[in-house]
Amino acid sequence: MGARAVSLLQRSGALVALVAAIVVGAMRYYDFLTAENLLNVLRQNSMLGLVALGMTFVILTGGIDLSVGSLVAVAGVVAARLSPAGSLVALVCGIAAAALLGLVNGVLISKVRIQPFIVTLAMMIAARGAALAATSEQSVSLGAAASGLAWLGRGDVGGLPVPVLLLLLAYLVGWVALRYTRFGRYVFAIGDSEEAARLMGLPADRIVMATYALSGALAGLAGVILTARLGAGQPVAATGWELDAIAAVVVGGTLLSGGQGGAGSTLIGVLLLGVIFNLFNLEGTITPWWQWVMRGAFLLVVVVVQGRLQRREAHG
Amino acid sequence: MTAGAPLLRMEGITKRFGSATALDAVDLVLQRGEVHALVGENGAGKSTLVKILTGAYRRDTGTVELEGQPVSFDTPAEAQAAGVCAVHQEIHLLTHRTVAENIYLGREPRRWGFVDWRRMNADAAALLLDLGLDMQPDAVVGSLNTARQQMVAIARGVSLGARVLVLDEPTSSLSPREVSILYALVARLKAQGTAIVYISHRFDELYAICDRVTVLRDGRLVETRPLAGLERLDLVCLMLGKRRDELRHGTTAFAEHQARTAGEPTTAPLLETEHVGGGSRLRDVSLQVRRGEIVGLAGLLGSGRTETARAVFGADPCARGKVSIQGKRLDARSPDDAIRAGIGFVSEDRKAEGIIPELSIRENLTLAALPLLTRYGVVSRRRQREMVDRFMERLGIKASSADQRIRELSGGNQQKVLLARWLCTSPRLLILDEPTRGIDIGAKGEIQGLVNELATDGMAVLMISSELEELVEGSTRVVVLRDGESVAELSGDQLSQQAIIHAMAEGGSTSSPGIAPDHPVH
Amino acid sequence: MAQSLGLEPARRAPAAAPASLRRHLPGPQYAALGALVVLVVANAVFTPHFASTSNLWNVLLQVSTVVLAAVGMTLVIATGGIDLSVGSVMACAGAVAAVLLERGTVLAVIAALAVATLIGVVNGTLIATMRVQPIVVTLATLIAGRGIAQVISHDGELVTISDPAFMQLGRGYAGPVPVQVLIALAAVAVALFLLRSTPFGRYVLAAGGNPAAARLAGVPVPRTIMTVYAASGLLAGIAGLIVASRLGASDAAKIGQNMELDAIAAVVVGGTALSGGRATIVGTVIGALIMQVIATSFNMLLVPYAWSLALKAAIILVAVYLQRPRRV
Amino acid sequence: AKRDANRFVVGFSQMESDNPWRLAETKSLRDEAAKRGIQLVVTDAQGQTAKQVADVEDLIARHVNVILLAPREFDGLVPALQAAKAAKIPVILVDRAAAGTPGQDYVTLLASNFVEQGRRAAEWLAAQTNGKANIVELSGTPGASVATDRAKGFRDELAKHPGMKIIASQTGNFSRATAQGVMQNVAQSLGAQITAVYAHNDEMALGAVQALIAAGRKPGTDVTIVSVDGERAALEAVARGDLGATVESNPRFGPLAFDTIDRLRKGETLPPKILITDRFFDKSNAKQFVADAY
Numbered sequence A: 001m002g003a004r005a006v007s008l009l010q011r012s013g014a015l016v017a018l019v020a021a022i023v024v025g026a027m028r029y030y031d032f033l034t035a036e037n038l039l040n041v042l043r044q045n046s047m048l049g050l051v052a053l054g055m056t057f058v059i060l061t062g063g064i065d066l067s068v069g070s071l072v073a074v075a076g077v078v079a080a081r082l083s084p085a086g087s088l089v090a091l092v093c094g095i096a097a098a099a100l101l102g103l104v105n106g107v108l109i110s111k112v113r114i115q116p117f118i119v120t121l122a123m124m125i126a127a128r129g130a131a132l133a134a135t136s137e138q139s140v141s142l143g144a145a146a147s148g149l150a151w152l153g154r155g156d157v158g159g160l161p162v163p164v165l166l167l168l169l170a171y172l173v174g175w176v177a178l179r180y181t182r183f184g185r186y187v188f189a190i191g192d193s194e195e196a197a198r199l200m201g202l203p204a205d206r207i208v209m210a211t212y213a214l215s216g217a218l219a220g221l222a223g224v225i226l227t228a229r230l231g232a233g234q235p236v237a238a239t240g241w242e243l244d245a246i247a248a249v250v251v252g253g254t255l256l257s258g259g260q261g262g263a264g265s266t267l268i269g270v271l272l273l274g275v276i277f278n279l280f281n282l283e284g285t286i287t288p289w290w291q292w293v294m295r296g297a298f299l300l301v302v303v304v305v306q307g308r309l310q311r312r313e314a315h316g
Numbered sequence B: 001m002t003a004g005a006p007l008l009r010m011e012g013i014t015k016r017f018g019s020a021t022a023l024d025a026v027d028l029v030l031q032r033g034e035v036h037a038l039v040g041e042n043g044a045g046k047s048t049l050v051k052i053l054t055g056a057y058r059r060d061t062g063t064v065e066l067e068g069q070p071v072s073f074d075t076p077a078e079a080q081a082a083g084v085c086a087v088h089q090e091i092h093l094l095t096h097r098t099v100a101e102n103i104y105l106g107r108e109p110r111r112w113g114f115v116d117w118r119r120m121n122a123d124a125a126a127l128l129l130d131l132g133l134d135m136q137p138d139a140v141v142g143s144l145n146t147a148r149q150q151m152v153a154i155a156r157g158v159s160l161g162a163r164v165l166v167l168d169e170p171t172s173s174l175s176p177r178e179v180s181i182l183y184a185l186v187a188r189l190k191a192q193g194t195a196i197v198y199i200s201h202r203f204d205e206l207y208a209i210c211d212r213v214t215v216l217r218d219g220r221l222v223e224t225r226p227l228a229g230l231e232r233l234d235l236v237c238l239m240l241g242k243r244r245d246e247l248r249h250g251t252t253a254f255a256e257h258q259a260r261t262a263g264e265p266t267t268a269p270l271l272e273t274e275h276v277g278g279g280s281r282l283r284d285v286s287l288q289v290r291r292g293e294i295v296g297l298a299g300l301l302g303s304g305r306t307e308t309a310r311a312v313f314g315a316d317p318c319a320r321g322k323v324s325i326q327g328k329r330l331d332a333r334s335p336d337d338a339i340r341a342g343i344g345f346v347s348e349d350r351k352a353e354g355i356i357p358e359l360s361i362r363e364n365l366t367l368a369a370l371p372l373l374t375r376y377g378v379v380s381r382r383r384q385r386e387m388v389d390r391f392m393e394r395l396g397i398k399a400s401s402a403d404q405r406i407r408e409l410s411g412g413n414q415q416k417v418l419l420a421r422w423l424c425t426s427p428r429l430l431i432l433d434e435p436t437r438g439i440d441i442g443a444k445g446e447i448q449g450l451v452n453e454l455a456t457d458g459m460a461v462l463m464i465s466s467e468l469e470e471l472v473e474g475s476t477r478v479v480v481l482r483d484g485e486s487v488a489e490l491s492g493d494q495l496s497q498q499a500i501i502h503a504m505a506e507g508g509s510t511s512s513p514g515i516a517p518d519h520p521v522h
Numbered sequence C: 001m002a003q004s005l006g007l008e009p010a011r012r013a014p015a016a017a018p019a020s021l022r023r024h025l026p027g028p029q030y031a032a033l034g035a036l037v038v039l040v041v042a043n044a045v046f047t048p049h050f051a052s053t054s055n056l057w058n059v060l061l062q063v064s065t066v067v068l069a070a071v072g073m074t075l076v077i078a079t080g081g082i083d084l085s086v087g088s089v090m091a092c093a094g095a096v097a098a099v100l101l102e103r104g105t106v107l108a109v110i111a112a113l114a115v116a117t118l119i120g121v122v123n124g125t126l127i128a129t130m131r132v133q134p135i136v137v138t139l140a141t142l143i144a145g146r147g148i149a150q151v152i153s154h155d156g157e158l159v160t161i162s163d164p165a166f167m168q169l170g171r172g173y174a175g176p177v178p179v180q181v182l183i184a185l186a187a188v189a190v191a192l193f194l195l196r197s198t199p200f201g202r203y204v205l206a207a208g209g210n211p212a213a214a215r216l217a218g219v220p221v222p223r224t225i226m227t228v229y230a231a232s233g234l235l236a237g238i239a240g241l242i243v244a245s246r247l248g249a250s251d252a253a254k255i256g257q258n259m260e261l262d263a264i265a266a267v268v269v270g271g272t273a274l275s276g277g278r279a280t281i282v283g284t285v286i287g288a289l290i291m292q293v294i295a296t297s298f299n300m301l302l303v304p305y306a307w308s309l310a311l312k313a314a315i316i317l318v319a320v321y322l323q324r325p326r327r328v
Numbered sequence D: 001a002k003r004d005a006n007r008f009v010v011g012f013s014q015m016e017s018d019n020p021w022r023l024a025e026t027k028s029l030r031d032e033a034a035k036r037g038i039q040l041v042v043t044d045a046q047g048q049t050a051k052q053v054a055d056v057e058d059l060i061a062r063h064v065n066v067i068l069l070a071p072r073e074f075d076g077l078v079p080a081l082q083a084a085k086a087a088k089i090p091v092i093l094v095d096r097a098a099a100g101t102p103g104q105d106y107v108t109l110l111a112s113n114f115v116e117q118g119r120r121a122a123e124w125l126a127a128q129t130n131g132k133a134n135i136v137e138l139s140g141t142p143g144a145s146v147a148t149d150r151a152k153g154f155r156d157e158l159a160k161h162p163g164m165k166i167i168a169s170q171t172g173n174f175s176r177a178t179a180q181g182v183m184q185n186v187a188q189s190l191g192a193q194i195t196a197v198y199a200h201n202d203e204m205a206l207g208a209v210q211a212l213i214a215a216g217r218k219p220g221t222d223v224t225i226v227s228v229d230g231e232r233a234a235l236e237a238v239a240r241g242d243l244g245a246t247v248e249s250n251p252r253f254g255p256l257a258f259d260t261i262d263r264l265r266k267g268e269t270l271p272p273k274i275l276i277t278d279r280f281f282d283k284s285n286a287k288q289f290v291a292d293a294y
C-alpha cells in the first residue's frame, strides 16, 4: 500500500511537470494544442521512447546501457543495407543485429563480470566504429523494395502514425511484463539486490543477459524505424541518445540504483523532455545555447523535486 | 534410493578464498528429521560450508550426495529445485519489495502465465497467520526492523518446503517471543522429516532444539556427535581446542558485577537525557549515566533503544527533550558534535554502519581519531602506527597485519576494531549497541571483559543488549524502555532477568525514571 | 577485574599469511602497468618514430589535460560518484578566460577557475545535501554547462586568444618540459598527497566505501563530497585553460567534448572501481597513458577512424577484465 | 495565444550551431530578416537528422509560411520534405542538397558547392607545389556529407596530378583541438615527408599550423596548407603566411535567401539551383577581406 502510494507520487512528480509544460504551451502558443502538433511530439519521440523503455529494464536491474545510441545506428545501417531483400528481412535483421550486440553486453556483464558502465561504454565505441566501417562513413539509402519499411516509418493506422502505435504497444507490453510476469519481477529483484536474488534461487545471469538483449532489441527496433522514417541508414545516427534515454528514465522517477520505478513513468519522462524541445521550437527564437542551459536547469529542477517527493513519501 | 542412507552427505569439502583455506576436508551428514547444530568460532567456516551446500559458493574439492545420489549445485537455484534451501546469516532479502513478493520470489502464483498478485498476497497472509506473525503481506521489507526481516526470511525458507533447510544464525536479532515461534516451526518441520542445519552462537538454543552437533575449528572438522550427553563446557572445549582445565567458569565475562564500584553517585551524571523524543518511535526517554558506570538499556525489539542511542549521538534528530553532557546541554546535530563532546557509538549493524570494508584495519581503526593525529593538515604516520599497534595489542585483534582489509576479519575481530576506533578518541561516554551480537563465545568474553575494564577505568558506558544475561551481569543499572518510553530503572537487588522481562512487558517501574536511583552499597 | 572465561584461544586469522603474500605477488593492480608496458614496447617495435624523445614529450603533452580531468574523476569515483560535466566545465573555463583576458591575465585565470570550481560546488551541493544521483546532476550540468560556455563566449563565437602570458599555459616550456606536463604532474602530486597523508583522503575513501558508517565515525560526508566535486571542477577548469591556450582560441562548442568519457576510461582502465571506496591516482595516470598511447599510435599508424574505435573498445575491455574481482 | 494571420513567418531549420560557419549563416539570415521586418523562427537540430526532421515538423505545425532548410544529410530528410509538401509550405534548401526533385519536393537549392571547394583547393595546391606534394588530409566529422564532398572534389582534381599523393588521411572532426592532436601524432610518424596539408575546414587547418610549429616544421615554407571556409582567423593566418590559401565557403545566405523568398512570393519560376559565389583567398587578397570575414 505504502509502496504504491510512493510510486504513484513519484510518477505524478513528472506527470505534474508534464501537465504544467502542456498548460504553458497551450497558453503561449496557438499551435501547441493541435492534434497535428501533439502527434508530432509523439511521433518524434517514439524512437527515443523505445530506447528508453529498454533502458528502463536495464536500469531497473541496477545496470546502465550506454551503447543504445550506437546500437540504433547499427540496426539502422543493417536494415538499410538489407532493404533490397525486402522489408521483413531488413526489419528482422536490423533488430537481431542490435539484440545480438546487446546480448554480448549482457554476457560480458553477467558472465565475465565487468561493470555495465564499462562494458556498454566499450560497446558504444565499438558499435559506432562498426557502423562507420560497414558504410565507409556514408549514409545508406533504403532500397526500392522496402515499401513495408516506408509504411513502418511514415504510414498510419486510423490517423495514428505507425511509430506511435508501436511505441504505445511496446509500453503496454513493457508495463505488463514488468508487473505481471516473472521476468519482470526478477528484473526488480535483481536491481534490488543481485546477491539476494541469486541466493533466493533466481537465474540472475540469464535475466541480466535477457535485459541487455532486450535493450538492444528495442534500440534495434528504434533504429529500423528511424531508418524507415528518414529513408536512409546513417552510421552517425542517434549519437548521444543514451544520455537522453537515461535522462528520460530518471526524470520519470526510476532510480538509477535499481529496483524501483517502472515503464509508465519512463513514458512520461520521454514525453516531458519531448514537449520541452517542442516548446523551444515553437518559441523559435531561443538560441541553441540558451536551450542547452534551460534543458540542463530543467532537468536539475525535476530531479531535485522528484527526489524531495520520493523522500518525503518514504519517510512520511 | 537406498533405505537407511542419510538424507545428505557432504564429504571432503575444501574451499579456498585466494590462498586462504576456509574449509579443509570437512564432512557433514544429515539424517531425515534431525536438527543438526553446526558450531565453531567466528570464521570457523560454518557459513562457507552451508553456502557450498546451497550452491552459493563453488567447492574446490569434495562430494555432495543427496539421498545417495551425487549432486552438484552450481547455483542456489539448482539447490532450491532439489529441495536444499537456506536462510543465510546476513539477511538476504529484497528491501524495496513487499513481504509477499520476498516470500514467493521465484515461485509466484500465476494465472494465465501472469503473476496473480491477489493470490500471492492472500497466500502470504495465510502463511504469516499460520506462523503466528503479525505482518502485512504488502509491507515493504525495507521498512521492517531487523527482527521482522529475519522472520520474513525464515517464513520464506520454511514455505519452500525444503528437504534440507539451513538456518544460519536465525535468532541473532530475534526477541524471546519470535524465538519461540521459530522453535515451534523447527519442531513442525522436523516432524515432517526435514533435516535442519542450525547455526548459532547461543548455547541455550542449541541444547533446546538440536539433536546432533558438528564442530568446526579453523576450517577443519573436529567432531560430529549427539548433543545429548555433551556438557556445555566440553562443547566449548571442542570449539576452542582447549582442555577443560584451561577454561574457567562463568557465562559472561561480566559475572560478579557487584564487585565493581557503582559509579560516583555524588558527582553529577556525565550523560543525562530528559524526556527525549523524536522520530517515529521515540517518545519520552530519561536516563543518566555516570563515570565508571555501565548502564544497560533493555527493551523489546522496536522499543526504541537504538533510536535513543542515535538521538544522543546526533545520528538522528532529536525533536523533543534535552540531552546534556556533564551538565552542559548537548544538541548534537550530527555525530561530529557528539564526538567532539567525547561520545563514541558502536552501531548494532556492523556491516552496514560499522566497517568500511575496503579499507585496512589501520584506516578503520583511526577513522574517528584522525583529527587527533593530524598536524598542519597532515596525518602523522608514526603516531598513527603507534596508536594502531597499541590498540591492536591491547584488544588482542588477530590479523596478519594492520594493513589487512577489515572485511577479511572475523566478526569478533571486526567488532574489536570498531571498539578500538572509539577507544582511541578517549571518549568520556561509550554507547554500545548490541556489542556482542553474532560473536562467538570466545570473542564475546574478551569484549565483555574489555568493556568492564573501561568502566573500571572511569569511562561511562551505555550498553544496549537483547541478552538479558549480559545486561544483568554487566550493568550497574538497567533502564527499561517500552514503546519509546523509559518505564523502569533497575539496580542492585532489583536487577534480575525476571524483573527486566516484567518491566519490558508491563512496565511496572520500580523506581521512577529520570530520577537518580540510590545505589546499593556493597 | 571480573572473572572471565579466561579464553585465550589459539585463534589464527585464517587469511593471515597468505594475505600478506598476496600483497607482494603481482596481482590485478599491476595489470594496467603491464598493459602499458606491453603497448609501449609493441609500439616501439612496430610503429616507426614512436620511440623517440620528441614523441615521448608529445605523448606526455597530449595526455596532460586528460590526466587533470581524470585525477578529479578518480576522487569523485572514489566517493562512489561520477562527474559527467568535466568537458563542459573545461569549455566554460576556456570561455571565461578568453572573454576576460583583455582585463588582465591573472584576473581572467582566477575568474575562469572560480567559475569551474563553482560548477563543481553546485554538483557537489546537489549530490551531498539534496541527495540527487550524481550521474543525473552532472548530466544536467554537462548539458547546461555547454550552453553557459557558449553564452559566455559572446553567443557561441570563437574567441581568439593572443595574451602572451596566458599562452605559456599551453605552449610554454620549462627546459624540455612542456608547462602543461608540469601542471599535470603537480596535480597528480597534490592528489597523491591528499589521498595518502591527509584526513581528507581517508574521508574520501570512507565516504565512498560505506557512507553510513563514515557518518557515524564523525566523517563530514557532505563536506567531503562537496570538496571532491569542487576539486573535479577546478581540475577540469585548469585543463580547459590549457586547451584554450594551446588552441589560441576558446571554442565553447568543442573544447572538452567527450572528455568525461576519456577521463572515466582512464580511471577504470587504471584500476579504480566505479563502485567507490577505492582510488589509485597512479593507476589513473597509467590508464590515461594507455589510452593516449593507443590514440597516438593509431594516428601514427594511420589507422582508419572506424577501426580505431573498435580497437580502443577492445583495449578498454581487456584492461578492465584483467583487473576484475575474482568470483567465489 | 492567437495567430496573427497577416504576419509573414519564415522558419529556418539549422542543422547545428557548433562552429563559426553555421553561426555566421544563422546570423546572416537573422539580420536579413530583421532588416526586412520578417519574423524568422530558428530551430537547431544539433547535428542530428532525426531532430532536424522533428524540427521541420514543428515548423509546419507552427504554420510558418516558408521553410529554409539547411540539411544535415543528403539522405534522411524525405519525411520532412513530404510533410511540408502535404502542408503546402514551400521549402528552400540552403547550403547543402537533399534527396528530392527541385520544383517538386522543394522549391530550389541555394547551394554551396562542396565538391567544387575541394577541387579548387587541390587545384591551388597543385599549382603551388608544381604538381608534387605529399599531402596529409585532415577530414571532417566521419559520415558528414560536407566531409565526403570536400574529400571527393579534392581527389578528383588530384587524379590529374600524378605527383601529388595523399600520404595520410585522419579525421579531425572539424575541430581545432582534435586536429591539432592528430596532426601532432601524424607529424611524429611521417615527419619530413609531409609537404602539404589539406584540411576540410579552417579550424582544423589552424590546429595543424600549431601542431606543425610544435613539431619544428615551418608552415608556409616547408609545408603548404590549404583549407576551406574563409573564416577571419584563417584569413589572418593566410595574411601572415602560415596558411597558404583557403577556399571560401560563403555562409552569408541571408540576402540570397530572402531575395529568393521574394521571388517566390511574386510567383516567379525559380531555377532548380542557385549557386552562392565562393571567393578564393590567398596571400594576394586575404588582408583586404579580414575585416568583414566572420
Ligand SMILES: Nc1ncnc2c1ncn2[C@@H]1O[C@H](COP(=O)(O)OP(=O)(O)OP(=O)(O)O)[C@@H](O)[C@H]1O
Binding pocket: B017, B021, B022, B040, B041, B042, B043, B044, B045, B046, B047, B048, B049, B089, B407, B408, B409, B410, B411, B412, B438, B440, C014, C015, C328
Ligand atoms: N567471500 C569471501 N572472501 C574471502 N574470504 C572469505 C569469504 N567468505 C568467508 N571468508 C573467510 O572464510 C573463513 C570462514 O568464514 P565463514 O563466514 O564461513 O565463518 P563462520 O563460521 O560462518 O563465522 P561467523 O560465526 O562469524 O559467522 C573466514 O576466515 C572468512 O574470513
Ligand SMILES: Nc1ncnc2c1ncn2[C@@H]1O[C@H](COP(=O)(O)OP(=O)(O)OP(=O)(O)O)[C@@H](O)[C@H]1O
Binding pocket: B143, B144, B145, B146, B147, B280, B281, B299, B300, B301, B302, B303, B304, B305, B306, B307, B308, B348, B466
Ligand atoms: N514494528 C516495526 N515496524 C517497522 N519498523 C520498525 C518496527 N520496529 C522498529 N522498526 C524500525 O527498526 C529500527 C530500529 O528500531 P528501534 O530503535 O526502535 O529498535 P530497538 O529497540 O533498538 O530494537 P533492536 O535494535 O533490537 O531492533 C528503526 O529504524 C525503526 O524505525
Ligand SMILES: [Mg+2]
Binding pocket: B046, B047, B048, B089, B168
Ligand atoms: Mg557465519
Ligand SMILES: [Mg+2]
Binding pocket: B305, B306, B307, B348, B433, B464
Ligand atoms: Mg537496536
